[in-house]
Amino acid sequence: xxxxxxxxxVCLGNICRSPTAHGVFEHLLKQQGVNDIHVDSxxxxxxxxxxxxxxxxxxxxxxxxxxxxxLRARTVESDDFQRFDYILAMDxxxxxxxxxxxxxxxxxxxGLFLEFAANSRATExxxxxxxxxxxxxxxxxxxxxxxxxGLLRHLRSGSDxx
Numbered sequence: 001x002x003x004x005x006x007x008x009x010v011c012l013g014n015i016c017r018s019p020t021a022h023g024v025f026e027h028l029l030k031q032q033g034v035n036d037i038h039v040d041s042x043x044x045x046x047x048x049x050x051x052x053x054x055x056x057x058x059x060x061x062x063x064x065x066x067x068x069x070x071l072r073a074r075t076v077e078s079d080d081f082q083r084f085d086y087i088l089a090m091d092x093x094x095x096x097x098x099x100x101x102x103x104x105x106x107x108x109x110x111g112l113f114l115e116f117a118a119n120s121r122a123t124e125x126x127x128x129x130x131x132x133x134x135x136x137x138x139x140x141x142x143x144x145x146x147x148x149x150g151l152l153r154h155l156r157s158g159s160d161x162x
Contacts, residue, residue: 004037004038005038006085007025009022010089010090011043011089011127012127013043013047013073014043014045015043015052015054015073016056016057016128016129017127017128017144018042018090019053019057019068019073021148022068023068023071024061024148025148025152027065027067028149028152029152040084041071042074043073043076050074051073052071056134059134060138078101078103081103085109086108087108088109088112088151089111091124095110095111095112098110113147126140
């Protein structure tokens with residue numbers, strides 16, 4: 001792992017999945033005493049710029065001890081490809097969009113976040129935005145917690161996926 005590793009989590013609107021990943025991974029880093037990894041999140045869409053994560057997302061996260069209150073939605077910017085070592089999409093559609101925006105000289109890792117979730121059959125974090133119940137947000141947390149643990153193991157191992 002380099003002196004400072006930068007990770008960007010990306011979903012569509014940056015109000016459900018990517019802020020969940022941001023908050024959970026940030027919490028894990030703090031819990032483990034890791035302070036050489038910088039975390040951020042963004043969306044490929046611009047509908048929610050400046051807004052807090054979805055209230056259902058914040059409530060589900062709070063039930064597990066995660067605070068997302070400090071996060072505000074933003075969009076992926078062209079300089080993110082220079083600033084981040086890992087850009088991790090929540091699903092294939094957002095990964096495709098990121099690939100269309102990715103400059104040829106990007107040397108980091110651009111992929112799906114769930115690549116790092118050990119023993120997960122899922123490849124994408126499903127979007128809970130249009131679900132009616134709490135279960136969708138709980139499923140997101142389950143997947144994000146597993147992938148966060150795997151990502152931290154990967155970064156600590158010094159592996160290079162870029």
